Amino acid sequence: MTEAATETRQMSMIQAINSALDVMMERDPEVVVMGEDVGFFGGVFRATAGLQKKYGKNRVFDTPITEIGIIGVAIGMGAYGLRPVPEIQFADYIYPALDQLVSEAARLRYRSAGEFISPMTVRSPFGGGIFGGQTHSQSPEGIFTHVSGVKTVIPSTPYDAKGLLIAAIEDNDPVIFFEPKRIYNGPFDGHYDRPSKSWAGHPGAMVPEGYYRVPLGRARTVRAGEALTILCYGTMEHVVESMVIEMGVDAEIIDLRTLVPLDIEAVERSVKKTGRCMIVHEATRTSGYGAELSALVQERCFYHLEAPVERVTGFDTPYPHSLEWAYFPGPVRIREAINKIMRE
C-alpha cells in the first residue's frame, strides 16, 4: 500500500472493481472507460455503473460491437496520451481483438524503442462455473502469458481486485485483467449444489474506499503449510482453500495474482519448503499456464521435489454446458489429486 487507506467497507468484487475505476477516474483525467454497454447502462455485470453519469460521455462511453475496434481505438488513445480501460464483455470474445493486442499493444513500446506506449488495461470477465457454455466460460490466460509485452493479472478477492486494478491502470504496460465472474458476487468453493454465498464476512471483502495498490508481480500466500504447495488463481483459489480445510491437509496455498510477471520467489520458496507442488486452473490443460508453472518448478526445485508436479485443470475440450461440473476442476478432482500427490 502506497497511501494510507481510508474508510474500509465490505464490497463484492464487482463493487470493488467499480470503486477502483471510480478512484482512478477521479485521480487521473487521462483515464477513459469504454466498451460494449459500459456507458449509460453501466455494463452487463454492473462494473461500470454510475461512472458515465459522474465523469461524462467523453470519458465513459459505449462502443460499437467490434473488439478489433475497441482495442485498436484504445491503442490510438494511448498513443495520444490517454490511459484507456477498455472492457471486453466476455473473455471468450477477446479473440477478434487478438491481432491488435498481440501485434500492436504488446509490441508498441518495443518496436518504437519507447517512442509510443500502450498503457491500457483490458478488463474482461472470464472463467466458468456459471453454466455459460462454450462462449461464456473460457479461461484464455495462457494465450496472453505466451505473448511478450503484456502483463496478465487475475484477482481472487474484492480487496485484491481493487488494488490490482488500480496498479494495472497506473502501469505503463498493457495489462490483461481477467475477472473471475463466478466470484463477482461471492466466493465459490466448488460445491455447486450448496447455496451460493455472498462476500459478507470474507476477510478479502473488506475494501478501503479510497486509493491503494496491490503491486503487480507479487503473489499472496492464502494459507501457510508444510506438506504441499498449491499454486492457483481466480475462482480456483476458493475451491482449493475449501478442499484443503475439508481434508485437513497442511497445504500452502499461493494465489499467484499476476501470471506475468510471475512472483517466482514466492513459488520457489514454498515448493522448496514443502517438496510437493500442485497446480490448479480452470483453463484447458495442454500448453496452459500450468505447463509453464510446472516447468519452472521442475527447473528450479528439482532436487527438492518428492513427487511429480500435479496439474488439475479443465479438460482439453471446449467448455461444455450440461457437463459443466464434470469438466470443472472442482472438489472431487482436487481431492483425488491431493490424495495422489500425498501418497507419492
Added chain:
Amino acid sequence: MGDRSGSGAGKAGEERVPQAGRGHLDASERELAGQGRNLPPLQLHVPEPRYRPGDAADFSDLEIPAAGTAPRPDEAADPGTMRDMAYGLVRVLDDEGQAVGPWDPKLPAKTLIRMLRAMALTRAFDARMFRAQRQGKTSFYMKSTGEEAVSIAAAAALASDDMCFPSYRQQGVLIARGWPLIDMMNQIYSNKGDRLKGRQLPIMYSAREASFFSISGNLATQYPQAVGWAMASAARGDTRIAATWCGEGSTAEGDFHSACTFASVYRAPVILNVVNNQWAISSFSGFAGAEATTFAARAIGYGIAGLRIDGNDALAVYAATRWAADRARANGGPTLIEHFTYRAEGHSTSDDPSAYRSADEGSHWPLGDPIARLKQHCIALGIWDEERQAAMDKELAEQVRDAAREAEKNGILGHGLHHPMESMFEDVFEEMPWHLREQQQQMLDEAKAAGL
C-alpha cells in the same frame, strides 16, 4: 464393389422405404422445394486481372473524367448529398499541366516547388535504398514510385503536428516533414545509429517528433488506432487531427471496417486514405472488391464523406486533403479519400511483378507520373524549367548519396555495428522483469562461454 453410398442406411439391392420426416419428398414436394427443376449449375466468380505477363495492356476504355469537371461540395456538406463524389474522380491538372476547376488549391509557387522537391527526393531516396538492398547492405526495401503525390501532397496540406498513421509506403510523409534522411537510413541498415535499435524490419519507421506513428507489419491495424487518436484529440478539446493510410488490398481487413464504424459513430476528426495502386503484391484490386464498386464508395455505407481522386495529381491530393482536414477541424467528422494511382514497381525488393502482370501496364497507365505532371505544371506556370529540374535531380541524388555515406559509417546490416545484444531485452516492458533479466544474462553467459 460394394455399396458406395456411404450412408450406411441400406445394403446394396435393398429397397429404401421413404420415411416421413427424414427428408424424402414426393415429386410435387420436390418441385416446390426447387429440386428437380432444370437449373443451370452455379458458378463461382474468381476475379482475374485484365492483363497477365505477355499481354499488351490497353487502358483506353478506363473512365477518366477530364480535369476540372468534378464539383467541389462545401466542406460542411452532408455525406448524403455528395455520394457522386465517391464514383467520380477529382482531378485538377489537365493534360497541358494547367490547374483547372473548383478543386484548384491555388498554391503559391513556393509550396508547389517544395512539393515537387520532396517528391523528387523521395524517388531519389527510394532508388538509392533499393540499390543498397541489391548490394546486400540491408535485407529489405519498399519503394513508393508513382505514389509520391499521395503522401507528399497530403503532408503539405496537413499541419505538421497532425498525427499520421501510415502504412509502409508513405515514406514521403517523413520526407515532406523534413525528417533527416540519415535517420531513415540508419533504420534501414539496422545499425548502431538506428533509434529503433535494430528491432524492426527496414522501413518500419517510427518518428514521434514528426508525428509519424510506429509502422506495423500487420496490415490495417493502424486504421482503428488513427481513429482512436482522433477521438482522444476530440475528447480533450485539442485542435489536432489524425490521418491514416492503407492500400486498397488492406481495406479487406476487419480493422478497416471497425475503423470506419468508429469514425462514423463518434464523428472522429480523421482522414482515412485508401491508396488504390491497383495491386496488393500479386493480387489485383478485384480481390479487394474493385470489380463491384469503388473504394471511396465504401464511405457511403458508413455515412461518412467519400472522395475519389486522381492520386497522381499532387494538386488534387492537396485539395482533397485540405478539404477533409478543414471538415475534420470544424467537427464535421471523418473523410475517406480513395487515391486512384498505380504501383509502378515491384511490391518490395522480394517481389518480381513480371511474374503476374503485364510489363506494359505501367507505361499505359492513363494517369501518368505524379512528378512529371507537377513539373509540367510548374513549367507551365513559368516558375520552373527543365534545367532547374535537372539540377535539382542531380543535387538530390548527391544529397541522398552523402546521407547514405554518413549512415553507412554507423554500419550496415550484418557488419557488426549494431546495438549491443543485451539491448534486445529492453523495452519489452517499461521495467525489465526477472525472467527477461535471467534470459539476458543467460545469453551473455552463453556468448562468453563460446568465446564471442
